[in-house]
Amino acid sequence: MNTARIKLTGKNPKQLDDICSEIKDMAQKLGVGVSGPIPLPTKKLRIPVMKTPCGDGMHRGGGGGNWETWEMRVHKRVLDVGANDRVLRQITRIRIPTEVNIEIELTD
Structure with a gap:
């Protein structure tokens, strides 16, 4: 049987999680097998940025406190549903x- x-x-x-539960409930109502949702590792994107645009503070007292870190986390889930x-x-x-973002891939 094909799976999506x-x-x-x-x-x-x-x-x-809300979308995954909605897809899972819909597939179970229609009588199709579902496996998942499987949480995949979270990707952490970090960008260090200087607080001051002029670069001051790099040579004074070590300059360790002039950096700010911005972070974005990208979460992923995978569901396998019978392709009906x-x-x-x-x-x-x-x-x-x-x-x-959603991607649907059909496999045999």
């Missing part, structure tokens, strides 16, 4: 926020 691997990525883990026409049609009708 659904990959969800986003910055807000609660939104991802009705299920895939219903999944495409789900309202997905713009902050969440």
